[in-house]
Every structure is written in structure tokens, then in C-alpha cells.
Amino acid sequence: MLYALYQWAKTYQPSWYFAFEVFLGSSIKADYVPEDPRQKNAFKSYKNKRVDFLLINCRSELVLAIEYYGSGLNLSSDANDRMKVKRLVLQKAQISLLEIPEKAKKAKIMESI
Template sequence: MTTILLLLIGFTAGFFIRTVRAKSQADKAKRQADALDQQVGILQRELLAMRDAESRRLGDVARRKRFFEENDVSDVENQIRFISHTELRAVRPVNKEAVRVLYALDEWIDTHQPYWRMAFEVSMGAFIKTSSYDPDDRMQKAAFSSYNSKRVDFLLIDRFGQPVLAVEYHGTGHDMSDDAPDRMEVKRLALERAGIPLVEVPAKATKAEIVRMVDQKLTTDAPLAR
């Protein structure tokens, strides 16, 4: 009887110990599973955040591309659209002050060189080029870009279309921008390097003064009239 009782006690104790161990292992497994679930949840949220960020990035790229395409001024269809949706008006190509210079030059041409002609607001890239053309010469390209977009107020050409005199009028609005003196210095240098005389007419110069300045410049600096 005692033996059986001891066996029962031992069995019960072993069962209890196994139960406790099993419960401990189950608790440990549950904690590990919970920790794994937390990690999976974190990874899923990070993945969703990455997907959202990538989606926003692609959306931004698409919007920038669409904006560029819709506003690309090199596209002729866009140019037509821009002009079609904008109110335009005609304005004086030469301001009121400079008109006096224009007519003084026009009269000088009629009197002294009737076969010459005059243009105004001429892009310097239209009548000044580098002496040689080398598509791989970066200095040539940089030099051309430096003066190409700048304009002279008036340009006199001979009967063969060659430029013989540039005229700049320094009126009241000439120095409105801070970089006007620097831009003028670039013009002077480009004209000098190209061998084209330059007359700089001060504000409020009279017709007689303009004519005298042109006569003096063409007499002393210009090549023989053609």
C-alpha cells in the first residue's frame, strides 16, 4: 500500500512538474510569437511607409514631368497655346527719347551715305561671329554666349550689308538695372574685338551733337565708307 501511495505521489509530482514546464514553455513560445508578431507588424508598417513614400515620389516625378511638358517653351504647340491665351498689344520698339536718335541717324544717312541702311534693337549674335568655327572649342561657345543675347540700340550697315557703326543711346532708362554698366562693358569689348566702331549718345543729346559724334567716329575709327 505504501509503495502504491509513493508511486501515486511520484506520478502526481512528475505530472505537476511536466505541466509546469509545459506551461512555462507555452508562455515562452507565446512571448516569442507575440514578439515576432510585433516585428512583423513593424516591418509591415515600414513597408507601407516605404510604398507610400515611393508612390509620392513617383507622383511628384510625374507632376514635374507634366508641368515641364505643359510649360516647355521650346515646344511649338505650347508656344501657340501660350500666345493664344495671352492678351498682346503693340508697343514702340524704340522709346520716345531714342526716336530722336533714330531720326538723327536716318537724316545723317540720307545726307552722307544714302546707300547705307539702319536697324535698331539688333541682337549682337546676328552680326558678330567668332573668327573661326570649332564646335569643340568651349571658349568660342562661351564667348558667343556672352554677347549673343545682348542688343545694340542702332546698327548702321553699308550697301553690302556689312556693319559699319553701332550706336548706343544712354537715355534716362538705360541704367535702370543694376547690371547695366556691366552689360555695356561686354558690348564695348565685343564690338571692339569685331572692329565695329561704337558711338555712345548721352541722354538729351541734340541732333547736331549726334551728327557730330557720328561724323567724328566714322572719320577717326571706321574703315573707308563703302
């Protein structure tokens, strides 16, 4: 996955870069009132969630979050719930999400990006 992402960026957007294992709370900023319990709980629900890869353009804008569903996906019982939170947060932040299945071929990954 990492090699395919590197090749894609090098080939199609050489001025872009990517990061991996990125905490949503540190990359997606939201204005909220900490005294408001609903807003505080919403932030807590995603601040420690991570995306596998984050594609960033030359203006430091978050362009694409990528989740790779490897063999460790189902190791915890709350994996689906965590993924639902990630999807919602990325949607609200207007960041596209690409979900890559385990054993996807490099060419298919590059085409998907």
C-alpha cells in the same frame, strides 16, 4: 536719336541703311568650336546682347554701332557689365561704337556720327 540717324544717312550716305535693336549674336559671326567650353561661354556672353542702332554700308558691312544712353540705362544693376561685353565684342569685330548721352541734340548726334 532715330530721326537724327535717319537724317544723317539721308544727307551723307543715302545708299546706307540702319537697323535698330540688333542682336550681336545674329550680326557678328565668329568661328568657334562649340565643344571648347571657353569659346562656347564667350559666344554665350554676347549672343543675346543688343545694340541700339547699327549703321550698315551699301556692301552690307557693319560700319558703326550706336548706343543711346536714355533714361532706362540704369534700370538694371548689370548695365555696366553688359556694356563692357558689348564694347569688347565690337572692338574684336572691328566695328566702331558711338555712345550718345541722354538728351543729346540732333546736330551734335549728326556731328558725332
